[in-house]
Amino acid sequence: MQLVQTTRDALLKPLSTVAGIVERRHTLPILANILMRKEGSRVSFIATDLEVQITTHADFGVGGDNESITVAARKLVDILKALPDTGDIKLALNSNKLAVQTGKSRFALQTLAASEFPTVAQPEHWDVSLSVSQKSLRHLLNMVHFAMAQQDIRYYLNGMLLVFEPGRVRAVATDGHRLAHSSTEADGIAERHEVIVPRKTVLEMQRLLDDSDAVVDIDVAPGQIRFRFGDVELVSKLVEGKFPDFTRVIPTSYTRHFLVNREALQGSLQRAAILTTDKFKGVRLQLAQNLMKISSTNAEQEEAQEEIDIDYGHEALDVGFNVSYLLDVLSNIKVEEIKWSVMPDQNASALITLPDDEQFKYVVMPMRI
Incomplete structure (x- = not known):
């Protein structure tokens, strides 16, 4: 059954967006895969490492059927990058294998059942919801990310503190030897709220954001934060723990x-x-x-x-x-x-x-x- 037909670059864009969080070393084989969900012409691509989940969409599905499969992320991306950008690429499901075809090149990749893919459950209610521009959020992260700790036993330092308060979002990072602080204006915040965003999530957001005025919707719930912009949705677990009082350090x-x-x-x-x-x-x-x-x-x-x-x-x-x-x-x-x-x-x-x-x-x- 044919799933997708589009150009190489059109297919690479959503795959590259989500494949960045796929770990090369993993405990569950299915975590090396991405989940492809086809609902008519709309195709969703989802990747997760159980801490972070990225979803993106594209409209190049073929036919009105609904189908879901998982396939090795790195292999599919590497194959597409190596193919010439000449004709359309077709993805089809044949006997539990994903067939990749363009011109005289053909590949057959093993798939695993979509039902085994561990998607992140999202809450019905979010405690904090706000919007900022991609440019503002990217600048905010860029100004403090370098001060985050790496693999510190004080796990709460291996991330970035985001402080949501009326009219403003603050970002703070420290490894115990230095501390960086910055903030940006934001509307829609009713009361102060603090969360610690994991290091990996911060680095992924820096990779995905651009310097446009397009809006990023940010939602926060206990233990979870969600970023939505363009065709991308990133959901991440939060780091538990008490971040140091940065106001005493500055x-x-x-x-x-x-x-x-x-x-x-x-x-x-x-x-x-x-x-x-x-x-x-x-x-x-x-x-x-x-x-x-x-x-x-x-x-x-x-x-x-x-x-x-x-x-x-x-x-x-x-x-x-x-x-x-x-x-x-x-x-x-x-x-x-x-x-x-x-x-x-x-x-x-x-x-x-x-x-x-x-x-x-x-x-x-x-x-x-």
Whole structure:
């Protein structure tokens, strides 16, 4: 029975959208598959890893029949990518195998029953519902995602805190050594609500969102969050646990500030980082009259030194930082200048903000050099 007939690129688009979350290593064989549901001309593609589920739709089904199958995601995507984009591609179901045909190329892929596919159950009622533009949400995630922890035993740090409050959505990420905060305006939120979105979900949303003004509908229920935009629906479990109180981490009383060119600082840090090691990524920052000195050394007694002119008129300060934490923020914020705030204490954290964005705040703890 023929299921689909369309061009290669038209078929690849929805498949590539959902296949990104399919794990290469999996405990259940069916999790390597995507679920294809055909209802007349409308075809749905669903992938899940039991934590995240992505669904997308397309209108290239053939005939009025309804049919559901599951097939290996990677194999189907790899086959389509390798085929020439010349004629239409036909997908048909023959004896429990998915036949892929175009021109003189033919493939037969094993299928598993659609009834075995573990789709995520969604609640009837959502506690929070709001809408933001794709551009705003993508910018919000981009500004803080790099501070998320990776495989931390404090599992609640392996994700991003989203705080929904009247008129605004805040995003916060921390790994215990640095913290990033940003926010965007949003309508439709009646009362404050906090959730922790898993790291994988954040990275998938960054991949799927674009810089358009198209709307993203966000719904939150106990243990679950849903994003709907265009033909895509992403449903994710939430991380349970208590996120640290970020308001206590962000300094509010710093009085010593200076502006520094982002590209100049980034270049100096990248060069100084060459002489650091994987085990020790420390660089030394020395602030003096209108000057920032950056230096690094290693076990071979090699040394790097950089100098940047800045407008700094306070007493000298000598402090060390993990250079990776500084480079992470500088490579993700596309501005000409950053605002750096300090305290006259080498044990105090540094606060990096943007001159034209009051909502972005990046706090990085010092380290002993």
